[in-house]
Amino acid sequence: MTDFIRVALPKGRLGEKVYTMFDKAGYPCPELMEDNRKLVLENAEKGIRYFWVKPSDVAVYVQRGAADLGVAGSDVLVENAPDVYELLDLKVGICQMVVAAPVTWEDTGIRALRVACKYPRIAARYFEEKGRDIDIIMLNGSVEIAPLLGLSDVIVDIVETGKTLKENGLHVVENILPISARLIAGKTSYQFRHERILEMCASLKAVVEGQT
Numbered sequence: 001m002t003d004f005i006r007v008a009l010p011k012g013r014l015g016e017k018v019y020t021m022f023d024k025a026g027y028p029c030p031e032l033m034e035d036n037r038k039l040v041l042e043n044a045e046k047g048i049r050y051f052w053v054k055p056s057d058v059a060v061y062v063q064r065g066a067a068d069l070g071v072a073g074s075d076v077l078v079e080n081a082p083d084v085y086e087l088l089d090l091k092v093g094i095c096q097m098v099v100a101a102p103v104t105w106e107d108t109g110i111r112a113l114r115v116a117c118k119y120p121r122i123a124a125r126y127f128e129e130k131g132r133d134i135d136i137i138m139l140n141g142s143v144e145i146a147p148l149l150g151l152s153d154v155i156v157d158i159v160e161t162g163k164t165l166k167e168n169g170l171h172v173v174e175n176i177l178p179i180s181a182r183l184i185a186g187k188t189s190y191q192f193r194h195e196r197i198l199e200m201c202a203s204l205k206a207v208v209e210g211q212t
């Protein structure tokens, strides 16, 4: 019976980039890039099984041992602080966590700042350090729309190209933290399968070094 290393990959744009890195590192599974709706795919010869999961759920699978390894954005890792090991910065999915606001907005400092975001802990910590009172408005996406509709004063969100901000009349007020994709491992998996995990990590590191 094949002893599979189970890898949770984030579905979507980032996942495809990341899979290419695993492929280059010697862990191909061409079916992953085919036009199908399969969520679990494997390459028995290489002893690898991939799962496509929602990016924000990767660390849940890894922490609970349903996957040995996973790739998660450092935004999710900082926000949720899962109990996993962070093994490698893959240096893809690079973006910034920022405070953004309408170009005409100025902080009068009078009342609690209404902050719309998908990352309430990161936002709370950031403004607490600045000593600014805030009222967090938790959203699950399209956060840029909140100040346009008067729901919030500012947003805390991720900026990659800056296109979404620009096209919605917003701009970066402050940078909070740089973000990139990280290889993570479950603590139990790392303990019992560390040889194979470290071998994969070394191969991926070589791919990362080759791409920079």
Ligand code: PRP
Pocket: 140, 141, 142, 143, 144, 157, 158, 159, 160, 161, 162, 163, 164, 165
């Ligand atoms: C992310 C992020 C911004 C956008 C930034 O959203 O939350 O909205 O990408 O990218 P840009 O700077 O290149 O324009 P995502 O696509 O994940 O969708 P969401 O708004 O539903 O969260």
